[in-house]
Every structure is written in C-alpha cells, then in structure tokens.
Amino acid sequence: MSTQSQTAAKRSSPGALARRPETGALIGFVVVFAFFAALGGPVFMGAPGWSSWLNIAAEVGIIALPVGLLMISGEFDISVGSIVPASSMMTAMLAGHYDLPALAAICGGLAVGLAVGFVNGLLVTRTTIPSLIVTIGVMFAVMGLTLGFAVLIKGSTSVSYVPTPMAKALLGQFINNMFNVAILWWLGFAAVFFCVLHISPIGNWIFAIGGDRESARNAGIPTSRVTIGLFMASGFCAAFVGVVQVMTYQQAQVAGGQSFIFNSIMCVVIGGVLLTGGSGSILGILLGTMTFAVVNQGVFFAALDPNVGSIIVGALLLAAVLSNDTFRTLALSAAAKKT
Amino acid sequence: MISNLLRRPAAASVLSLTGVLAFYVIIGGVDLGKLMSAASWLNYAARIGIVALPVGLLMISGEIDISIGAMIPAGAMTTAIVSGHYELPMIFGILGALGVGVIVGTINGVLAVRTNVPTLIITLATLVGMQGVVLAGSKLLTGSASVPLTAPDWAKSIFGQLVFGGSHQVVIVWWIIFAVTFWFVLHQSRYGNWIFAMGGDKESARNAGIPVNRMTVLLFVLTATSASFVGMCHAILFNSAQVSGGMNDIFNIIASVVVGGVLLSGGFGSVPGIFVGALTFAIVNKGIDFTAIDRNWSNLIIGVMLLAAGAMNESFRRVALGVATGKRSKPKQDAPARAIGGQEAH
Amino acid sequence: MKLTKTIAAAATAAVMGTGAFAQDIAVIAGSVEDAFMDKIKKGVDDATHMVEANGGSVQYLRTQNYENFGPDLVTLINQAVAQGVDGIAIPIWVPDAQIPALNAAREQGIVIMQYNSGLPVKDDISAINYFGSDEYAAGFGGGKYLAENGATHILCHIQVPGAINLTERCRGVTDGAAEAGAKVTVLETPPNLDGDVTGTAEALKAEFIGDQSIDAMVSCADFGAAAGANAVEQTGLDIMVSAFDFSPATLDRIKAGNQTMAIDQQPYLQGFLATSMLFAHLKFGTEISTDPVLTGPAIVDASNVDAVVAGAALGAR
Secondary structure: OHHHHHHHHHHOOOOOHHHOHHHHHHHHHHHHHHHHHHHHHHHHHOHHHHHHHHHHHHHHHHHHHHHHHHHHOOOOOOOHHHHHHHHHHHHHHHHHHOOOOHHHHHHHHHHHHHHHHHHHHHHHHHOOOOHHHHHHHHHHHHHHHHHHHHHHHHOOOEEEOOOOHHHHHHHHOEEOOOEEOHHHHHHHHHHHHHHHHHHOHHHHHHHHHHHOHHHHHHOOOOHHHHHHHHHHHHHHHHHHHHHHHHHHHOEEEOOOOOHHHHHHHHHHHHOOOOOOOOOOOHHHHHHHHHHHHHHHHHHHHOOOOOOHHHHHHHHHHHHHHHHHHHHHHHHHHHHHHHO | OHHHHHOOOOHHHHHHHHHHHHHHHHOOOOOHHHHHHOOHHHHHHHHHHHHHHHHHHHHHOOOOOOOHHHHHHHHHHHHHHHHHHOOOOHHHHHHHHHHHHHHHHHHHHHHHHHOOOOHHHHHHHHHHHHHHHHHHHHHHHHOOOEEEOOOOHHHHHHHHOEEOOOOEEOHHHHHHHHHHHHHHHHHOOHHHHHHHHHHHOHHHHHHOOOOHHHHHHHHHHHHHHHHHHHHHHHHHHHOEEEOOOOHHHHHHHHHHHHHOOOOOOOOOOOHHHHHHHHHHHHHHHHHHHHOOOOHHHHHHHHHHHHHHHHHHHHHHHHHHHHHHHOOOOOOOOHHHHOOOOOOOOO | OHHHHHHHHHHHHHHHOOOOOOOOEEEEEOOOOOHHHHHHHHHHHHHHHHHHHOOOOEEEEEOOOOOOHHHHHHHHHHHHHHOOOOEEEEOOOOHHHHHHHHHHHHHOOOEEEEEEOOHHHHHHHOOOOEEEOOHHHHHHHHHHHHHHOOOOEEEEEEOOOOOHHHHHHHHHHHHHHHHOOOEEEEEEOOHHHOOOHHHHHHHHHHHHHHOOOOOEEEEOOHHHHHHHHHHHHHHOOOOEEEEEOOOHHHHHHHHHOOOOEEEEOOHHHHHHHHHHHHHHHHHHOOOOOOOOEEOOOEEEEOOOHHHHHHHHHOOOO
16 A cells, blocks of 8 residues: 555665554554553453543544654654643633633634644744754743633633533543543544545655655745644644543643653654654554553553553653664665665 | 854853843842842752753753653652661762662663664653652652651761751752863863764764764763752752652753753753853742742743743854854754754664 | 733733732742642732731742652742741641751741641641641541441542652541441552543543442542542442542532532631731731641532532632
8 A cells, every 4th residue: 555655665675564664563562452451351351441541542642643743744842731731721711711602612722722833833944943942932831821821810720611512422422431532533633644644745745854854845845834734733633632621521720731742752652653754654653652551551450550651661662762773774774775 | 242242152041041130120020139149049040950061961962861850859769768768878878879870871871872763762761761660669669659868967968958058058069060060071171072073963073083972871871860969969958759750850951951052953052051041940930939920920931931042042053153164054944853862864 | 802801911910910029928838730729829818918908918939830849848938038038838748858948947037837738747847826637637537428428448549659648638538437337448640640630530440440349439639539530430330439629620520419529628718817827926926726727627518519619619619
C-alpha cells in the first residue's frame, strides 16, 4: 500500500517490514500486553480491563495524533498541557457561569485551542525561535491567563457544569457504562489524520518539511501554512480533550493538564516517530498510545506498585528510540548500499 | 556602541531584567529596597541557577537535558534515605546523592553520543524512569514517600545553613562559586571554545580534534549532578525530603536559561547571561508577592518574557554574527527546525 | 456585554490589584491553582475588611503549586518576615521544613497563628491558637459515617503519597470504620495522577474490580470523588462515594445521588477566624479560651446540601 511505502521509500530500501516505523511499536505493544495479561489475569483481559486502558488511551491519544504530525514535520508543541485546562475552563465558564447554550460553550472551548495554536504557528513561522521555546512560552502565558481569569470571574479555580443530555451523550457518555465515548472520537480523529498524512498531498508535504524544510519550501510547498495548520490542529485536539473532560466529570479545574505534555510525546516516540522529523505513521502513533496506556493501567490490575509503571514507560521509551535508531541506521546503510 | 552591547549574549538577559524591574516598579508599585533586601527570590534564584548553569552550557553545546526534573527530588531522597532512614554517616548520604547524579548523567551522556536519538527524548526517558525509581525505591526501602533527615552541624553549615542574618541560604554562595567556575570554564579555558564549537557544528568540531563525545558525557554528568546537589542541599536545609514530579522545575530552568540569552540551537550564550537569567526568572516568580500585581498572573508574565527573550536572542545573535563576520544574512527558517539537540538527518 | 466588562475589569484589576505596603499580617496558604484555597481566601478577604478598618493590613501569600512544597513554604515564611509583618497565619503541612523557619520568625517577635493543618505539631511552633480540623478526627467521623450507613470495606484514597495530613486522615477513617465494624484499605496513587481525574478514575476502577468486597470509598481529594463517581458509574457496582472537602461539582453529585457525602472542614471559617483573631490578638490583646478551635468535621450529605449550595454560590462553602 502506498501509505507505508511513502515513509519507507523516503529513507530506506522499500518493502522490508522490519524497517517500517510501526514495526517496533507493534512488537512493544504485543510484549507489554502479553506481560500485563499474564499478570492481570482474566479481569484485565475482560471488558473492564480493556475499557480502562482504552479510556486513558483515548484522551492522550487524541492529543498524540497531531503532536505526532508536528514531530514528523520537525516541531514540538508543549503548550497542549495548558490548552486542556484552558478550554475546559472556557467551556464550563460559558455554559456553567454565563448560562450560554452547550453548543456555544463547546465552540468557545474549541476556539481557545484554535486560537492558541494559531499564535504558536505564527510565532514559529514568523520568527526564528525554536518551537520548543515558543510553545513553552505560550504554555506559561496560557496557564497564567486561565488562572487569572478564572479567579477574576468566578473567584475560584474550580467551576462546575451539569451538561445537557445531548452534550453529555456526544462527549461525556460511557458506552456500555464502561467505554468512554471519547474512544470513538479518538478513532475518528485517527481516521482523519490518517487521510491527511497518508492519502492527501498534505501528508507528503509534512514528511518533506520534516526531512528538509528549506528544500520543501523551494519545491513550492507552503511550509508556513502547513506548520500553522498543524499547530492549530494540536491546539484543537487538546481543546477537544478539555471539552470532553468537562462533559465527563462535570467540572473544570485550572490545573491538571501538564501530564499531557510529556505523555503525548512519549506515545508518539514509542509509536516510532523519529524525533528528527520526516518519518512516522498514524498506525505507529496509535500503537504507541495503546502501549503507553496498557502500561499505565496494567500496573493497577497486576497489583504491582503503581510507580513501577513509570520505570516501565521509561524503559520502553529507551527501547523504542534505540530500536528506531537501529532501524534507521539499517535503513540508511541499506539505502546507501543501493546507490 | 549599542551593537557592541547587543553582540554580547548577556544582552537579552540584562534587558529582560531591566524590563521586569521597570514593570514591577511602574505598574506593580514595588518598593525596590524591600525587594532587594528580601531573601526569598535570591534563594529561589540559587536553586534554579545552580542547575541552569550546566544546562545552559549543555544547550550552548547543542543538547538539552530534561531529566533534571527528576534529579532534584532524586538527590534529596537519596540523601534522606541513606543518612536519615538508614542513619549512615552524612558523608555517605552526600556521596550517594552526587553518585546518583553521576550515574544518571553518564547514562544520558553515553546514550547521547552512541545513538542518533535527540537528547530531548533520551532525557525524557530517564526523567520518567527516575521518577518511578525514586518513588518505588523510597516506598520499598522506607515505606513512605516522605523521609525525615537530621543532618550534623558540619553538613548544615556547609550545605544547609542560613547566612547573612538568617534568611539567605548558603546555596546562594554555592551558586556564586559555581557561576565563577563555569565562567572560567566557558570563557577563559579552551573547554569553552570546544563547547561553542560543538554547538556551532558537531562534525567540524570533531574534525578539528575536539573530544566531542567526552565533552558531551561530561556536560550531562554536570547537569544531573548539579541537580542532585541542589536536592541534597534542600534535604539538609529542610530536614526532610519528599518525592515529587519535578515537572515545573524543568520548564522553569529551561525558561531561565533562555531568558539568560542561550540559544536552544546551540553555539551562543554566556555564563553571566545565564546567571542574570536565573535572577530575572526568580524575581518574576517570587518577587511578584512584593508587588500590587496578583500572583495569579505571574505565569503570564513569565510566558511573555520568555517569548520576548527568545526573540531577542535570535536577533542579537544575528547582529553578533553579522558584525563578527561581516556577512550572514541567514535565511529565516533553517535554525529552529532541528534545534532540539538532535543531529541533522544525514 | 457582561463578558467584555469583566475582561476590562480584569485588565484593570490585574494591574492595580490591592496594593498596600504597611503589612501587619501575612496569611500563607497553598497553591493558587487549588480551589480549596479560594474558600480560605474568601474568609481572609472578609476578615481583611475588619483588619483594614482598624488600621492594619493583610498580605495573602500562596505557593504556585505543590511541587517543592516544603522549600516554597519556607520561602513564603521568610518573605513575610522580610516584609516586616507582626503576625503570620499559616497551616503546617511539612513540619520538618516549616518548624525551624517559624521558630526563627517567632524569635524576631512575630506571632504565629496556625490554621487548617498540622494540629499535632502545634506546640512545636508555639502557635497562639489553631483554627482547623483535626485530620484524624475528621477521618474518624467520615469512616464512622460510612460504616454506620452500611459500608463494610472502605477504600481510602491518598492522592499525594507520603503527605502526613492525608495519611492521618486515612488512619482516622480506619479507626472510625473499625469502631462500627468495617475494614479499610488504603490506596496511594502515584503523584503523577494528582489532579488527573481520568487516570485516577481508571485506577480506582481497577481496585473496585480487583476486590469486589469494597462497598465504599473516601478520597482525600475532591477530584478523587469525581473520579470515584465515574469509576462506580463504569463498573455498575454499588459503592458509596465520598471525599474530604468539596467543590461545586461535588454538590451537584450529592444532589444527583452520585456521591454519598463530603467531609467538610469549613475552610471559610479557617481563613476568616485565623486572620481576624490573629489581628485582634495583636491589636486588642484578645485571647480565645478554647484552644484549639475545630472547624470540622461537618458532614455534607443529601440532608443539608441545599443550604451548602447557597453558601457555595457566594464562594464561602
């Protein structure tokens, strides 16, 4: 299929399964799942176990998808950690405090993400400041604005909101009482991003920008517009998770989004995206997210010390990057031999 | 003459400091005398400053280390577990904390030079791993996530004392000693030239006979060890250690290094700049309580300041390089994309 | 527009704030991101009117977050001392770090008033009084309430491993439940789950499924109740959800029947009384013969939730 060969062909001799970016991710997932299935027993293998890690995977996964695309194009977005609480605060504030209709509140929350993403993209493309620094700066600023306005308007850093049945059903419901509807959204987002990255011409542009921005620009690719679009996508997805959290837990707090920053990057890296840009796949990111979630949730079912989860994630991360690195060396040397 | 000033990497940090002080005085109505005599922000500046110095050097050489976030609590917990829980002599606790720093730094460094993986990701892995090790370890060994420690007098007076009449911590003195040492290393010794050369272009640095790998490992050992040093000082000063995520420290330290005029893409920066950067960051973060501005807005100020400093660094570097070489009209986009300490894709 | 007006007000207020430099009292509290502390602030603000009417002033100091908490608190204590205050009102969360700093402050003639937390170490800092709950007693009351309402196996959730006051709460729950014949299991979730409702909900769900004898839970954090209610919804098990402290969303849940109760320590009273009584002591030489003054536990459940909602709308509950 053309999708993988695009990635593979860029840097390697075509075809070889071992060199596909998601192979390592798949192996990692199978090993980790088998490990926790053995320890966690039938409960982990049943619906409760699956729903547990899928619910976690859905939230971080929605953010990991655009973050992964950004990383393929060679950029970082740290500000997602502040957009999640900012958008949930905006949604809860508009609907719970100003009594606007749910739809308006949801749009308001999502608009926060788009706006912050636009600012990120503009700063990254119009200045020479690295995106890591830009998005750290924007993260601090958005954190400050969220906290400042929450206290100013509401006098509290926690706002409650009881969603309408419609909003709850679409964004905060548990299917079969266990599976968060966010899982479906996650798969929906994955499908959209799959089309963008692997089917539409934009995908080629993203890979090209990640490979070499200067030549991409010279080849006529609208690099700035693509970059701004990607930052807006990651802002939007982070805001979406914020909205989902309000609808699910019926409250918004100014803190609590920071864990998404590194968690989303870790999912992407475990999923085989090369940090140097130019390579990666949606399937890999999905697998990486699932691996991450299985580890984080599996420890509770396996009756291990929950902190052991961090150690396993760290080890996985190292394994993932090292195997990526090996794959890439393999791929590069193979490519070099051919020419 | 202005361009002469702007050419110095410390320019952005001095301007940031001036800007923040002006903002606090004019808008915040701060009493400068009271602010200057207070210890709170200076203690905090020392805490992040000691780590910011080697992190800055590492960034000048083109790499980054975020595992420092886990190393501060790791240093504190190691000291408290060894000398508090197991009641071994203090010296073992101190050596243990520094030893943990050396080990983690070596792991980071070796992985950085042996693989092509960007150091942001390598140190992200050690960050998460160390968070787990510290937590699980302290639960396993002490059964608790908070360990008390009673340090002997000599250790207190060296690492954990309050000086200058009671509220300034002795770590400030350490910070100054570190700063002078690092200033000497970076600006007076050949190692400094090596570090700048590595940040400029690793391949040519290697071809010029610079031991790039050894220097990289050494710098990673310095960052991790200085972080565990800070943790150790805090455990001794505050008689206890708690586990914590340390996420905020990561961003605070990187922010203060950037405000200090260091370019994330490497090759540009100075020790006086990093020093002033930590000072500025601390004044924003802790000095805000001395102003009429609500503390809730402090993160907004930090964010804006960070973006401004980042922009200043980029333009000053262009000025500096332009003046220095008489040419250089750098195309806008080539530096940032690969700035994250990663090697170029070949 | 209400919104635009507020934004305009925000801009002015952000810049102007409530500046005053002749501090007489400093009130030190926890993270600016913690909604619980906003209720304490409401009490402090209301007391500030009385203080200012009598020529004093109040400086309200908070940490940015709970990482590096001990050193941050000591920093704030030293800062208050540097600003030349006459009295400090402060909770004791990290005794090992705070006690030496507070004793140094007291040696400079600063009067210490303790509130909210750390009752067992009150004598170590020679605080003039204590306004707060006794963590153990609060836990005891909560554990007893749950057991008397039919719980046989209670899960006590600690969101910050090692925090002494939280450990004390669960110890109280254990003893209170034991008195009424129920047993307690303590669950400490890793610190990276602090504030993470989804992660905590799934962790609780795993515990509920893993040990089906659990029929009640009490979390030391308000967000833990949101997570617990969600975990119960997911598992469909019949588990009573409860927590220490509450937020507006808690009240919604109690009304809707998704949460059994919340153990309230009435932070408004803590902030109000600690501030006003410290000032009254300094200015008028008053003493309160009751020592310590316990502001909790008060149980909020379906029977009294409506009265609490009214107070919550005003930011005091």
